Amino acid sequence: MIVHTQERFPELRFVGVDGVLVRFGADVTEQANVAAFSFHQHIDSLRLQSILESAPSLSAVFLRLDLAGDLDATVQLIEAEMRAKDWLGLPFKPGRRWTIPCSFDGPQLSEAAGLAGVSEASTIAQITDSRLRVLTLGFAPGQPYLGSLEPHWNIPRMGGVAPKVPAGALVVAVRQLIIFSFEAPTGWRHIGQTAFRCFDKNRTTPFAFEAGDVVRFAQASAGEIEDLRRDTFGGARLETLT
Amino acid sequence: MTSSFYVEHCGPAVTVQDAGWRGTLASGLSRGGAADTLALAQVWALLGQEGSAVLELAGLGGRFEALSATRIAFAGANMDLRLDGEALLDHAVHRVEVGQVLDIGAARAGTYGYLGVGGGLETPRFLGSASTHRGAGLGQVIEAGQTLACGADATPDRVGLKLPQMNAKSGAIRMVPTAHTLLFSKDQREAFERTAFTRGARGNRQGIALETDVSFALKGGQSIPSETVIPGDIQVPGQGAPFALLADSQTTGGYPRIAAILPCDLPRVAQADVGETLRFSFVSREEGIAFERADRKARAALVKACTPILRNPADINDLLSYQLISGAISGENE
Incomplete structure (x- = not known):
């Protein structure tokens, strides 16, 4: 039986032969996301030879272990770190803040607003007023899952054939926003356009975002977004928070 | 010494690959690299060149002309290999002379063939890997008319070796x-x-x-x-x-x-x-x-598992000239 209570978290699950997943919740909550982010940072800072790779997802952390090492000892160590702190009780400490220009003129803006029960103008106001966090990077290189929006933004993905959105597209579903790294099909609704390059192999920092970054959107016109394409960060501003 | 190849023609899914990336999962970039990691390891072992970038040929092969003397090794899918029209053993490493033309046919069984070259392919790298990831625009998809540069070959004399095929197709x-x-x-x-x-x-x-x-x-x-x-x-x-x-x-x-x-x-x-x-x-x-x-x-023992290619006289269609040139029927290694 799978017990859906918060008490069982954090929990450790094996993934394949050399993977371990440390879960902090059954759902994507701010608490579980901050816990996953903090645990990932902590494990990374230990620089253990027996852990080859660590990656946070929305509410869990994946760890790839060295098969040449003592796996049982490594698993015990991870379990000890899991219990060493109240990871789910940690406050979020922002490190960096992005301000990203966006034109809110996507083909599904009105449809998305309708599903959320608000006007297009309110949609733009609510998104530009939201302090969003990079919950995780994934699916495609450098691509951020941003959240969380207010509960009325828990709108479903589209069923059926997913249309393609261009690189830099801002899409919405399930209380989250994504800026697409590359042109790709998606079931999320396309509400805006940025000139932001989440990934650029020729840039000193190829992956723009880090998990835990704070993101704000600044409204811009379609013409301004076109002009900002010349900038490698699409006109975005990055501040380090102290 | 370095060498290069000219791509006369090739299939639409010939890409440069190596072992891919490690440590990029947190940034949304998967491991990537050769789809068949065993065949990649075999090519590396044959060439004595672990970590080098190779060509991955998906489904269709191509025609490559050596612009200088070099070595090639092939493993993976069953594809027809010919050097200047002569059949060439796969899962083996061979010398190739300047001007010789290598033809690789469409896959008869399997999907991915791997062609390694002496010195490895010198193509742009991202975070240490030359692998091609089409979605991320990384690496290189090979096209006709291209010249492929190779690096310095540290072991140019490691040729005439083969590996047993380990890619057994049985069982669950x-x-x-x-x-x-x-x-x-x-x-x-x-x-x-x-x-x-x-x-x-x-x-x-x-x-x-x-x-x-x-x-x-x-x-x-x-x-x-x-x-x-x-x-x-x-x-x-x-x-x-x-x-x-x-x-x-x-x-x-x-x-x-x-x-x-x-x-x-x-x-x-x-x-x-x-x-x-x-x-x-x-x-x-x-x-x-x-x-x-x-x-x-x-896999770690593959380099030592390479054995000399023993030519069966019945398979040599120019047996007479072969004997005259080598001047020996009873070779000293027998």
């Missing part, structure tokens, strides 16, 4: 339970092991469709938060048709995964022909770790 593909396995009922898990899947036409370096009439959809449409995805995962989307993920898979996903294919069995899945039957069976995590460790040991 082994898989271990993963984080979502127990969300599937016992009946579903047992049915998965009984099912003869067909490698579907839908497939690429990201993954391949495992076709069957049986649906493996989770009962009650349980939703799962998006979690880390790794190559080898068998994910079951809402419609219930499983998909086996390969090197260029996405790094996160919200579809439940019924099992994870052992890394050492993943090359067989990647190489499966469209229409080929694939069966799967669970092994415990402990057994999986033991199989995987044994496989790594075997």
Whole structure:
């Protein structure tokens, strides 16, 4: 039986032969996301030879272990770190803040607003007023899952054939926003356009975002977004928070 | 000494690959690299050149002209190899003289062929890997008319060696339970092991469709938060048709995964022909770790497993000239 209570978290699950997943919740909550982010940072800072790779997802952390090492000892160590702190009780400490220009003129803006029960103008106001966090990077290189929006933004993905959105597209579903790294099909609704390059192999920092970054959107016109394409960060501003 | 090749023509999916990336999962970039890691290891062992960038030829081959003397090694899919029209042994390393033309035919069995060259391919790297990841615009998709530069060859005399083919195509593909396995009922898990899947036409370096009439959809449409995805995962989307993920898979996903294919069995899945039957069976995590460790040991021993190519006189159609030139029938090595 799978017990859906918060008490069982954090929990450790094996993934394949050399993977371990440390879960902090059954759902994507701010608490579980901050816990996953903090645990990932902590494990990374230990620089253990027996852990080859660590990656946070929305509410869990994946760890790839060295098969040449003592796996049982490594698993015990991870379990000890899991219990060493109240990871789910940690406050979020922002490190960096992005301000990203966006034109809110996507083909599904009105449809998305309708599903959320608000006007297009309110949609733009609510998104530009939201302090969003990079919950995780994934699916495609450098691509951020941003959240969380207010509960009325828990709108479903589209069923059926997913249309393609261009690189830099801002899409919405399930209380989250994504800026697409590359042109790709998606079931999320396309509400805006940025000139932001989440990934650029020729840039000193190829992956723009880090998990835990704070993101704000600044409204811009379609013409301004076109002009900002010349900038490698699409006109975005990055501040380090102290 | 360095060498280069001219690409006279080639198939649409010839790419540069190596072992891919490590440590980029947190940034959304999957492991990538050769779809068949065993064939890659074989080419490296034959050339004595671990880590070098090679060509991955998916389905169709090509014609390559050596612009200088070099070495080549080939492993993976069964493709017709000819050097100036003469059949060439695969899973072997050969000398190639300047001006010689290498023809690689379409795959007769398997999907991915690997061509390694002395000194390795010198193509742009991203975070240490020359691998091609089309979705991310990384690496290089090879086109006709291109000249491929190779690096300095440290062991130009390592030629005339072969490896036994290890890519045996029998038995069930082994898989271990993963984080979502127990969300599937016992009946579903047992049915998965009984099912003869067909490698579907839908497939690429990201993954391949495992076709069957049986649906493996989770009962009650349980939703799962998006979690880390790794190559080898068998994910079951809402419609219930499983998909086996390969090197260029996405790094996160919200579809439940019924099992994870052992890394050492993943090359067989990647190489499966469209229409080929694939069966799967669970092994415990402990057994999986033991199989995987044994496989790594075997791969580490590949360099020493290379043996000289012994030519059967009956296979040599220019036997007379061969004897005259070499001037020896009773070779000193016999």
